[in-house]
Amino acid sequence: MTPTNVYTHQALSDLAFEDGVPYAYFDAARREDPVRWIEEEDGPGYWSVTRYTDVVAVTRNFQEFSSEIGGTTREDIEPADLLARQTLIDTDAPLHTAMRRLLSPRFTPGSVHKEWVGFVEELVEKTLGEAFSRPRFDFVADVAAVVPMVVLGELLGVPVEDRAYLKSLGDEMIAGSDPDHAPRTATSPQNVKENSGYPFSSPAGRDIWEYADKLRDRRRDNLGHDVFSLLMTGTLNGRKLTTRELDNFFSLLVVAGNETTRMALSHGLLAFAQHPEQFRRLKDDPSLLGTAVEEVLRWATPIHHFRRTALKDTTIGETSIKAGDKVLIWYASANRDETVFDDPYAFDIGRKPNPHVAFGGGGPHICMGNSLARLELQVVFRELAARVETIAIDGPIHRLRSNLTHGIKSLPVHLTYA
Ligand code: HEM
Numbered sequence: 456m457t458p459t460n461v462y463t464h465q466a467l468s469d470l471a472f473e474d475g476v477p478y479a480y481f482d483a484a485r486r487e488d489p490v491r492w493i494e495e496e497d498g499p500g501y502w503s504v505t506r507y508t509d510v511v512a513v514t515r516n517f518q519e520f521s522s523e524i525g526g527t528t529r530e531d532i533e534p535a536d537l538l539a540r541q542t543l544i545d546t547d548a549p550l551h552t553a554m555r556r557l558l559s560p561r562f563t564p565g566s567v568h569k570e571w572v573g574f575v576e577e578l579v580e581k582t583l584g585e586a587f588s589r590p591r592f593d594f595v596a597d598v599a600a601v602v603p604m605v606v607l608g609e610l611l612g613v614p615v616e617d618r619a620y621l622k623s624l625g626d627e628m629i630a631g632s633d634p635d636h637a638p639r640t641a642t643s644p645q646n647v648k649e650n651s652g653y654p655f656s657s658p659a660g661r662d663i664w665e666y667a668d669k670l671r672d673r674r675r676d677n678l679g680h681d682v683f684s685l686l687m688t689g690t691l692n693g694r695k696l697t698t699r700e701l702d703n704f705f706s707l708l709v710v711a712g713n714e715t716t717r718m719a720l721s722h723g724l725l726a727f728a729q730h731p732e733q734f735r736r737l738k739d740d741p742s743l744l745g746t747a748v749e750e751v752l753r754w755a756t757p758i759h760h761f762r763r764t765a766l767k768d769t770t771i772g773e774t775s776i777k778a779g780d781k782v783l784i785w786y787a788s789a790n791r792d793e794t795v796f797d798d799p800y801a802f803d804i805g806r807k808p809n810p811h812v813a814f815g816g817g818g819p820h821i822c823m824g825n826s827l828a829r830l831e832l833q834v835v836f837r838e839l840a841a842r843v844e845t846i847a848i849d850g851p852i853h854r855l856r857s858n859l860t861h862g863i864k865s866l867p868v869h870l871t872y873a
Contacts, residue, residue: 461480462491463493463494463495463496464493464494464495467493467503467783469631469857469858469859470632471858472857472861473854473855474854475854476759476787476861478788478791481505481787484505485506485793489506489772490502490503490504490509490771490773490774490776491503491505495529497530498529498530498531500781501781501782501783502774502781502782502783503783504771504782504785505789506792506794507792507795507812508794509771509784510788510812511789511817513771513816514784514812514815514816514817514818515816515817516818517819518766519767519769521547521763522545522547522820523546523547523551524764525537525762525763525764525781526545527544527763528655528762528859529762529783529859530656535652536651536652539652540652540654540706541703542654542703542706542707543555543704543820544707550692551819554704555819555823557685557691558685559823561685562824562827563826564826567826568826571830575831575834578602578605579831579834579838580838583835583839583842585597587842587872590869591868591869592867593865593866593867594867595717595721595863595865595866599716602716602720602835603712603714603720603828603831604619604622605618606712606716606827606831607621607708607709607713609681610681610708610827611681611683611705611709612670612674612679612681612683617666624659624663624666625659625663625709625714627657627658628654628657628659628663628706629655629710629714629860630855630862631855631856631857631858631859631860633856635853636855636862639658655710660706663709666705667701667702668698670683671687671698671701675687686704712824712827714860714862715757715758715828715860716832718755718860719752719828719832720831720835721755721866722755722757722861723751723832723836724839725848725852725866726751726754726802727839727846728846728848728868731845731846733747733802733804734843734845734846736805737804737836738841738873741841744833746807747804747805748836749806749809750806750809752814752829752832753790753796754790754802755813755861756861757813757860757861758859758860758861759786759787759857759860760783760787760859761783761815762783763782763784764780764781765778765782784816786813786816789812789816795810842872842873843870843871843873844872844873845871846868846870847870848866849867851865852865853865
C-alpha cells in the first residue's frame with residue numbers, strides 16, 4: 456500500500472479485505488494514529504477507531520455516539536430511507552430498550568440452554584454424519600452454513616423448504632460488493648443507490664420484506680412458540696408492531712443469525728487446520744472447550760466493523776470529534792490489540808482472560824444472539840474434537856469481498872476420523 460492511500464477509504468474498502476484482514480495496516484494505525492481521519496470518495500469521511508479501549512468506549516457511550524443517526528453501516532443513506540429500513544440495531548434508546556425487551560427473554564443464557572441444547576446436539580450429529588460420509592467436503596456449504604440456517608429457521612418458524620432461499624437473501628444483503636454473493640449490486644453502484652430504502656441497500660432486502668409479508672399472512676391463524684409469532688403478537692410501548700417494523704426485525708434476524716455464526720465456525724475450523732497442535736490440545740483436554748470457543752470468536756471476529764455517529768462535540772482518546780462526525784469502530788483491530796491480548800497473533804485455545812469484542816464492545820447493542828451462537832460453536836467443536844483425528848485443507852479457500860463481515864465462501868476439507 457502506498458502512503459498516499461493510508462488516509463483514504465481505499466485502504467479499508469471491500470477490496471482491501473478480499474485476500475484477508477489487513478492486520479498490518481491496523482497494527483500501524485493502533486501504534487501511530489489510533490483515531491485516524493479517513494477520506495471517502497462517496498461521503499464526508501470518517502474517523503477510523505482501531506484501539507481496543509477506544510472501540511469499547513465508543514460502543515458503551517451511547518449517549519454521545521448514536522447507532523440511529525446515520526445507521527450502523529458506513530454508507531450515508533438519506534434519512535427517509537434509513538427510517539424505512541430501521542431495525543433494532545440502528546435504533547437508539549429509549550425505543551431501542553423497548554424493542555430489545557420484546558425478544559431478549561428468549562435469548563438469555565438460561566432460556567437458550569433450556570430450549571436449544573437438545574435441538575442443536577441432534578442437528579450437529581445429523582449434519583456432521585452427512586458430511587463425514589463423503590471423503591472430501593466443503594466445510595462452509597456442508598456444515599458451517601447448515602447449522603445456523605436450520606437453527607434460525609426453527610427460531611423464526613420458517614418452513615423447512617424456504618430456509619435455503621432465506622439464507623441466500625441474507626448472504627446477498629450482507630455481501631458488500633462480492634460478485635458471487637451479491638451479483639445484483641456488486642457491479643453497479645447505481646443499483647445500490649436505487650435500493651437504499653431497503654435493508655442493506657440491497658434488492659434482497661426488498662425480497663425479504665416480501666417474504667416476511669407472506670409469512671405473516673400464512674401464520675395469522677397458525678401462531679406458535681417461534682420468534683416470528685412473538686413479533687406478530689408482542690407489543691411495543693403498548694401497541695402492536697407495524698408491518699414494516701416486523702419486516703425489518705425479520706430481516707435483521709435473518710442476517711444477524713446466519714452468516715456470523717457460519718463465519719465463526721469456518722474460521723474456527725481453518726484455525727484448527729492451521730494449528731494442529733491446538734486441535735490436539737482440545738482433543739486431549741475437552742475441558743478447554745469454553746476457552747477454545749472464545750478464542751475462535753476472537754480469532755474469527757465475524758463482523759469487522761460497525762458505525763456510530765457523534766451526537767455532540769466530544770473526544771475519542773486524545774482526538775476531538777465534532778457533532779455529526781461518522782465513526783467506524785474496528786472490532787477486527789481491537790481483537791488483535793497487543794495491549795490487551797498477549798501475543799495476539801497466536802491462536803491459543805487456553806487464552807484467559809479473553810475479553811474479545813466479537814459480539815460488540817459491551818454497550819446496549821451487544822449481540823442479542825451471543826448465547827445461541829456460543830452454543831452452536833460449542834457443540835460443533837466438541838463433536839469435531841471427539842470424532843476427527845486430523846484436518847487438512849483440500850483446495851483453494853474463497854473469501855468474501857467485504858469490509859463489513861469476515862466471510863469465507865468455501866473451505867474444502869479432508870478429514871481423518873478418530
Ligand atoms: C458468532 C456469531 C455472532 C456474532 C460474531 C455476532 C456479532 C454481533 C455484533 C458485533 C453485534 C453488534 C454489537 C454492537 O453494536 O454493540 C450484534 C448484534 C446483534 N446480533 Fe449478533 N452475532 C452473532 C450471532 C447472532 C445470532 C445467532 C443472533 C440471533 C439469532 C444474533 C442477533 C443479533 C441481534 C438481534 C443484534 C442487535 C442487538 C441490538 O441492537 O440490540 N447474532 N451481533
